[in-house]
């Protein structure tokens with residue numbers, strides 16, 4: 001059967017399916033049908049049948065024939081009865097049943113075999129009974145939302161920890177919160193009268209912890225027996241561990257040589273498959289990540305076609321460059337879009353939970369001039385951040401690449417306005433941060449298909465090792481930092497100023513962008529030399545083109561750039577002022593102004 005036939009069959013079991021009227025035997029390209037998510041307009045990826053008033057039967061046996069189905073959502077509908085046997089859809093990565101009328105107990109093995117499932121939303125239904133053990137054992141799960149049901153009994157020990165979404169609130173759960181969930185937000189457990197322990201207030205009484213006990217002497221006697229049993233078991237366990245260690249040691253000794261040979265061979269073949277990179281350090285996108293199999297990619301938004309670390313490892317990859325944190329790759333994932341993967345070392349400033357929280361916060365940012373974070377991977381030594389690929393590369397590559405710069409004045413103006421808007425958004429979103437961007441420079445401004453600029457590598461100071469940030473990040477190159485003060489709220493503005501001067505002159509603030517000692521000194525000299533040269537055709541990038549009727553506006557931009565680069569914080573523009581002035585700029589001068597008068601206008 002084709003996908004169209006399978007879906008029509010599936011629809012025939014639904015009631016009130018008027019919203020699916022454009023599903024029809026006459027049209028075979030299912031990607032145009034309501035509620036279907038496809039990759040590249042060809043491959044069915046998900047069913048998103050939300051807010052449609054649907055009821056009836058979700059026929060899993062029919063869905064099983066949709067071999068590429070990865071995500072299933074019926075949020076906000078009227079399905080009732082027991083949970084369907086979703087574990088037959090073994091490739092499922094996300095399941096959303098929130099806000100329906102499902103009820104009854106969920107069998108303990110209901111999620112067995114769903115080894116790819118990462119996101120499970122069963123909230124606001126009428127499920128009751130224990131939380132199934134198979135749910136707690138899902139190896140890749142990172143979103144669990146069960147709030148607003150009638151789950152009872154104790155919470156099972158989850159094999160995962162560090163969830164992105166975790167909510168068990170408003171159920172009827174009882175007993176002590178398992179140790180692995182102590183770092184979750186207390187609100188995840190609220191509305192369960194019988195729960196106790198960390199992170200909720202209050203300790204658990206003895207009876208909730210475990211051993212039921214009797215009164216008086218009988219209790220003492222039981223205690224003695226219990227202690228004897230514990231001691232006996234402990235001795236037994238210790239002896240077994242010692243025996244095991246001894247056996248392992250013997251085995252290791254004999255197998256050491258052959259296993260080391262095998263490992264070398266394997267890693268070599270993997271590397272050639274996954275990447276076309278050339279240096280030995282860069283041979284694989286996720287060299288370190290491969291080692292921790294229990295970790296996976298964490299998507300920060302619902303909107304995206306998801307793929308796995310394995311998909312990423314299988315993707316063909318191309319090195320885009322290597323920056324101060326590590327290498328950056330363009331990866332063509334087979335079942336998804338083209339993405340850019342950046343490997344970050346030196347990001348151990350915060351623990352796992354804080355890192356996840358921070359990424360969640362970055363993932364929630366939306367602005368046309370920010371390149372959104374799509375997903376991330378957390379490894380102990382190395383993190384990966386995944387973004388969309390920007391078709392027109394970085395601003396730096398246009399300004400300083402091999403070819404003559406192809407950016408005319410209107411495009412440059414559009415770019416600087418976009419950069420300013422993106423930066424203003426970051427200042428508003430991170431009012432508590434001194435460096436809301438922190439690493440603003442021309443290689444971190446990428447250009448989409450229509451040359452709209454998008455900022456990258458923003459908001460990372462909070463998770464970057466301080467020493468590394470101080471040495472390499474653009475925000476730390478400002479004069480106040482070089483004068484042994486910390487960065488100020490105007491340090492990102494300084495970076496904006498450099499970007500403006502770079503954009504207008506086409507000159508490369510070499511020591512600033514490259515990493516090295518004395519960077520700020522040379523940068524200051526560079527800015528100063530531009531000031532000294534004043535306004536002349538020589539200062540302007542030759543390839544900016546245009547005629548004298550635009551020079552007035554270019555001059556205004558030059559002056560804004562200089563005001564952003566003022567050494568004294570007092571005299572330097574604040575972000576609001578800089579952004580407002582940039583917004584006022586136009587493509588054309590309103591009155592033609594002669595170069596001579598502009599020159600005198602600029603004299604400082």
Ligand SMILES: Nc1ncnc2c1ncn2[C@@H]1O[C@H](COP(=O)(O)OP(=O)(O)OP(=O)(O)O)[C@@H](O)[C@H]1O
Nearest residue numbers: 320321322323324325328340388389390393394443
């Ligand atoms: N999303 C993207 N789309 C297209 N090109 C990108 C994207 N992200 C990064 N690049 C380009 O990849 C190259 C390497 O980037 P990378 O971030 O590793 O280096 P960098 O920006 O020079 O240094 P740093 O690590 O200090 O930011 C740069 O030319 C950058 O502009």
